Amino acid sequence: MRFGGLAALTDVNFGIGPGELIGVIGPNGAGKTTLLNAMTGVVAPTGGKVTVGDEDFSRQPAYVFARRGIARTFQTPRVFPEMSLHDNAAFGALFAGGDLLHGGHAHRAAREALDYVGLAGEERQLAGALPPARRRLLEIAMALTTRPCLLLLDEVAAGLSPLEVEQMGELINRIRTEKNISIVWIEHAVATLMRHAERMLVLHHGELIADGATAAVRADPRVIEAYLGETA
Numbered sequence: 001m002r003f004g005g006l007a008a009l010t011d012v013n014f015g016i017g018p019g020e021l022i023g024v025i026g027p028n029g030a031g032k033t034t035l036l037n038a039m040t041g042v043v044a045p046t047g048g049k050v051t052v053g054d055e056d057f058s059r060q061p062a063y064v065f066a067r068r069g070i071a072r073t074f075q076t077p078r079v080f081p082e083m084s085l086h087d088n089a090a091f092g093a094l095f096a097g098g099d100l101l102h103g104g105h106a107h108r109a110a111r112e113a114l115d116y117v118g119l120a121g122e123e124r125q126l127a128g129a130l131p132p133a134r135r136r137l138l139e140i141a142m143a144l145t146t147r148p149c150l151l152l153l154d155e156v157a158a159g160l161s162p163l164e165v166e167q168m169g170e171l172i173n174r175i176r177t178e179k180n181i182s183i184v185w186i187e188h189a190v191a192t193l194m195r196h197a198e199r200m201l202v203l204h205h206g207e208l209i210a211d212g213a214t215a216a217v218r219a220d221p222r223v224i225e226a227y228l229g230e231t232a
């Protein structure tokens, strides 16, 4: 992925299997968000390939990814502040289309997802009135209503209290195990991330410097030097 003269991602090559929970770490500016953007049609990769199953999805628009079951959140939550929590969640179902467009499916999906993330009882509130931690939960609910097979999370625990970070980790692990959704989770809360993710990707200056089992990546000298430091 190049932006003019800047190589934001170079030769990044990896696959995601069913039911995997993969953590992504790396210093600010390493290309983590760009990786999710290039994988979801938010930016069009200038080279390489994005495949889903056997299909080539390179340079497809975002809604095509959504309809194929690829859902995501944004580093800065993108909710509709003037809409209720319920309508925000229902929007996810409508964006992903399919049979969710018929009858009460979108409404039912919205109620279920809000309940699942712990926002039941607040459906009629406006999203703009939510504190940041709950705004991130709403974004996850919006992603769940699309009925994804893969969920991509960009720093959903940023700015949360230590207790909220823990609860977020447990929610994400539950989504993986109960709903059998593969997860790619970018986060700086390394301890929580590594407790739940069995595999880690490490980006540094747009290059994938490590991809492997969490214990091995944690002990990798290149990863320690680039990101973790001696104390991790």
Ligand SMILES: Nc1ncnc2c1ncn2[C@@H]1O[C@H](COP(=O)(O)OP(=O)(O)O)[C@@H](O)[C@H]1O
Pocket: 003, 006, 008, 026, 027, 028, 029, 030, 031, 032, 033, 034, 035, 043
């Ligand atoms: N749309 C864009 N246009 C130009 N440069 C971008 C764009 N998006 C990201 N970048 C640049 O790509 C690099 C990686 O950014 P980013 O993916 O946001 O890193 P991270 O999420 O790891 O902090 C940075 O140098 C950033 O300025």
Ligand SMILES: [Mg+2]
Pocket: 032, 033, 034, 075
């Ligand atoms: Mg980022």
